[in-house]
Amino acid sequence: MSDDLAARLRKQGLRLTPQRQLILRAVEELGHATPDEVLAHVRSQVSSVNASTVYRTLEVLEELGLVRHTHLSDRAPTYHSTREHEHVHAVCRRCHAVRSYDPAVVAPLVAALGEDGFTVDVGHLAIFGLCADCASEDPRAPGETEASSARLRG
Known part of the structure; x- marks a missing residue:
């Protein structure tokens, strides 16, 4: 990837720095990571x-098409490498697994929205709910009480 990174940076009039390489490698190794998680990973190798x-650097890497971001929580955006196949994110509201x-x-949702003239950025799509493990423990949504669950049932 460093050759691809170097070529893309040169095309933009930028140079390949060790920090840029470390940050891109951190995103690739972490899979899905916030800037703070990337920072901690990079600092474990280079404290400066x-x-x-x-x-x-994450902004530059995104402009170059090497990383993408999505919002998997109400925190900072989460970045992932574009080397991965394009994918939709499913986020558990209870255990935060992605x-x-x-x-x-x-595809049916994307097609339906497309018929209405809306183009979906699938890689930016995050769907929130409960994973199978959390749903089997307690099917109520996080923060939902027995009383509110009963009200919803009628």
């Missing part, structure tokens, strides 16, 4: 990298 370098699904899973 600061947060602003990570944020700026699973990736092939875009074909949401």
Whole structure:
């Protein structure tokens, strides 16, 4: 990937720095990571990298098409490598596990929205709910009480 990174950076008039390489490698190794998680990973190797370098580099890497971001929580965006296949994110509201699904899973939704003239950015799509493990423990949504569950049932 460093050859691809170097070529894309040169095309933009930028140079390949060790920090940029470390940050891209961190995103690839972590899978889905917030800027703070990327920073912690990079700092485990090089303590001198600061947060602003990570944020700026993630922006550059996204502009170059090497990483993408999505919002998997109400926190900072989560970044992942574009080397992975395009995927939809399913996020458990209870345990915060993230699973990736092939875009074909949401193809009917994408097609229906497309008929209305809306183009879906599938890689940015995050669907929230409960994973199978959490749903089997207690099927109520996080924060839902027995009383509110009973009200919903009628």
